[in-house]
Amino acid sequence: MRRLVLLRHGRTAWNDAGRAQGHADVALDDVGLAQAKEVAPVLAALRPVAIWSSDLARASGTADAVAAESGLTPVLDTRLREFDIGPNRTGLTSEQYAAAHPEEHAALLAGEIDAIPGRETRDDVLARFVPALTSYADTLGEGETGIVVSHGAALRVAVPAFLGWEGDPGESFGVLANCGWVVLEHAASTWTGGVERWRLTAWNRVVTS
Incomplete structure (x- = not known):
């Protein structure tokens, strides 16, 4: 089995105030930093082999916290940015x-x-985001996990597109919490007649105290 874990960044002051961010380079606030530090050991326990992140500060700061627990260096990728x-x-x-x-x-x-x-339109975002996910998935070997740190709206449209679902089912997904994560697994199942494929196995997991 191969696994991709897709993590939304921690909170920013703009999140808290309801201000739209898009490509604005807003850093994590104190709550967001605490969220990133809290989720970091949980995801590090999955023993990721790579961490890819949007280059925007709220995502890269979250990735840095996970990387510090995992002994990895995040790879920044502009394709993982939020909607402009x-x-x-x-x-x-x-x-x-x-x-x-x-x-x-x-x-x-x-x-x-x-x-x-x-x-940006949904198609604009998918044109950059899905190839990024595909390239990461292709680098993973059997039994390996990779972590992607990105943004809520972009992830909500990219996940179903990456899985090959038709239409725009992301509108039916709940909003990802700050530092909530998604799990995609590539494995065989009886539903697919033993054929291996990527499947959604979790949406909006969060650390519980």
């Missing part, structure tokens, strides 16, 4: 965005993403 949400949305709460840019906000609610300047 455009300059007008970045840093604002939903209410502030609606007040400052009502036409863009209405387009967002209507799913008319192409009408929003600078905003």
